[in-house]
Amino acid sequence: MTFASTTAVIPVKFNNGIPVVDLKLNEKTVPFVLDLGSNISLHLTPEVARGITGLEYTGKKIKSVDLSGAINESDEFVVPKLTVNGIPFSHLKGVIFSPWGLSLGKQKGLDSDISVLGLNFFEGKKILLNFSAKTVLISDEIGEISKPMTDWTPVPYEKGDEGLIFKISNGKNVYRMVLDSAATISMVKVSVAEKGSQIDKCDFDLGPQRVCRSINLPLPGANVVKPLLMDLPDEFHADGILGTDFFKKILVLIDLQNHLIYMKPNK
Numbered sequence: 001m002t003f004a005s006t007t008a009v010i011p012v013k014f015n016n017g018i019p020v021v022d023l024k025l026n027e028k029t030v031p032f033v034l035d036l037g038s039n040i041s042l043h044l045t046p047e048v049a050r051g052i053t054g055l056e057y058t059g060k061k062i063k064s065v066d067l068s069g070a071i072n073e074s075d076e077f078v079v080p081k082l083t084v085n086g087i088p089f090s091h092l093k094g095v096i097f098s099p100w101g102l103s104l105g106k107q108k109g110l111d112s113d114i115s116v117l118g119l120n121f122f123e124g125k126k127i128l129l130n131f132s133a134k135t136v137l138i139s140d141e142i143g144e145i146s147k148p149m150t151d152w153t154p155v156p157y158e159k160g161d162e163g164l165i166f167k168i169s170n171g172k173n174v175y176r177m178v179l180d181s182a183a184t185i186s187m188v189k190v191s192v193a194e195k196g197s198q199i200d201k202c203d204f205d206l207g208p209q210r211v212c213r214s215i216n217l218p219l220p221g222a223n224v225v226k227p228l229l230m231d232l233p234d235e236f237h238a239d240g241i242l243g244t245d246f247f248k249k250i251l252v253l254i255d256l257q258n259h260l261i262y263m264k265p266n267k
Contacts, residue, residue, distance in 0.1 A: 006086075006087055006139060006140040007087075007137065007138065007139040007140075008084070008085035008086060008087055008137070008138045008139075009135055009136075009137050010022070010023070010085060010135065010136045010137070010138065011134060011135060012034065012131065012134045012135060012136055013134065014134075014244075015114075016184070017184035017244060018033055018182055018184060018244075019033065019034045019131065019136075019181055019182065019244065020032065020033055020034070020114065021034050021117065021136060023084050023085055023117070024084065024085050024086075025048075025051075025052065025082060025083070025084055026052070026053065026082065026083055028051060030048055030115060031114055031115070032114065032115050032116060032117040033114055033115070033116045033117065033182050034117050034136065034181050034182065035116050035117065035118055035119075035180070035181060035182035036118070036119050036163055036164065036179050036180060036181040036182070036254075037119075037162060037163045037178055037179070037180030037181065037182055037183065037241060038064075038116060038118035038119060038163065038182075039118060039119050039120055039159075039161065039162075039163060040062070040064075040093070040094060040095055040118040040119075040120060041092045041093055041094050041117075041118050041119075041120040041121040041123075042079070042092055042093075042094030042095075042115070042116070042117065042118065042121060043074070043094060043095055043096070043097040043098075043115060043116035043118065044077075044094055044095075044096060044097055044115045045096075045097045045113055045114070045115050046096060046097075048115050049077065049096060052079055052082070054079060054080050054081060055077050055078070055079050056077060056078050056079075056080075057075055057076070057077045058076045058077060058078060059076075060075075060076040061073050061074065061075060061076070062074050062075075062076050062095050072098045073098075074095035074096050074097070074098050075095060075096045076093065076094070076095050077093070077094055077095070077096070078091065078092070078093055078094075079091075079092040079094065085138070087138060087140075089121070092121065093120070094118075097113060097114075097115055097116060099113065116182075119163050119164065122138065122254070122256055123256055124140075124256060124257060125138055125139065125140060125256055125257075126138075126139050126140070126253065126254065126255050126256065126257065127252075127253070127254045127256070128251070128252070128253045128254075129181065129247055129251070129252045129253075129254070130251055130266070131181075131244060131247040131248045132248050132249075132251075132266045151264055152253065152262040152263065152264045153220040153262065153263045153264065154260050154261070154262055155260065155261045155262070155263060156259070156260060156261075157259065157260070157261050160178070160237060160238060161237060162178045162180075162236060162237065162238050162241075163178045163179060163180065164178065164179045164254065164261065165177065165178050165179075165238050166179075166261060168217045168218070168219075169218075170197060170215065170216060170217050170218060172196045172197050172198075173192070173193070173195060173196055173197050175188060175192065175217065175239040175240060176238045176239045176240075177217075177227075177238065177239060177240050177241065177242050178238045178240070178241045178242065179241075179242055179252070179254075179261075180241040180242060180243055181243075181244065181247060182243075183241050183242075183243030183244065184243055184244050184245075185204065185227075185228060185243050185244075185245055186225050186226070186227035186228070186240065186241060186242045186243045186245055186246055187227050187228050187229075187230040187232065187240050187241050187243070188215060188227040188228070188229060188230070188239055188240030189229075189230065189231075189232050189236075189239055189240055190229045190230065190231055192239045192240070193215050193227075193229050193240075194229075197215045198215065198216070199213050199214070199215055199229065200213065200214055200215070200216070200226075201213060201214075202214040202226065202228065204228060206228075212228060213228070213229040214226040214227060214228050214229060215227060215229070219246070219249060219250055219263070219265075220250065220263045220264065220265055221250075221264070221265025222265075223249045223250065223265055225242060225245060225246045225249065226245075227240050227241075227242070248266070249265070249266055250263050250264065250265060250266055251263065251264045251265070251266050
């Protein structure tokens with residue numbers, strides 16, 4: 001696999017299990033949560049937004065619903081031009097950051113408010129996520145991936161309100177799962193999982209008087225991910241999410257130019 005000159009390899013660090021990348025925005029380094037489960041390009045804290053030249057507010061309020069069912073409303077803005085780690089971007093839409101998310105049991109969130117990098121930031125790019133090696137690669141071109149890649153599994157996807165969705169079958173059910181890089185654990189809707197799939201007990205601490213249950217979903221290379229059964233809100237239209245437990249087992253190449261996801265076992 002070859003890399004074009006318009007490529008940035010960015011280290012990933014994990015803050016309470018949540019992936020964070022340091023990006024250089026017009027020569028200033030800013031930390032971002034990497035959240036492919038959000039379609040919005042940028043969620044900027046007010047402080048970061050004030051430091052970006054040319055940022056303009058549209059006057060619109062953007063509503064969103066997180067996995068806990070909470071509704072958030074944020075001010076929308078547009079950034080006409082932005083150079084990130086040497087790669088030029090144009091006409092980036094975003095919102096002012098407002099905290100969201102779902103905490104489980106003793107699980108902790110981020111230590112402080114931090115800006116967020118969403119899926120549409122990478123529109124027209126290719127992304128290689130290697131969470132085991134703690135790197136993310138962003139490029140306009142990663143090799144000639146239209147040709148067969150014998151050690152990668154190509155997977156078509158659809159783009160929904162929650163992000164990129166692809167189907168996984170365990171032989172009994174077919175699950176529409178969202179790639180959610182900012183989720184520390186994979187989850188699936190109770191109402192979907194209980195229709196025929198084998199359900200196992202698990203030891204994740206969900207809090208007082210809550211029983212942990214999971215299912216097994218097969219991945220390339222004989223790997224398995226075990227999403228927890230959760231009561232996700234009705235506004236969440238997919239069947240579940242694949243979190244960092246998935247990304248640490250599988251190398252994921254997302255080709256937003258050709259609408260394919262490529263997967264390979266992480267050896």
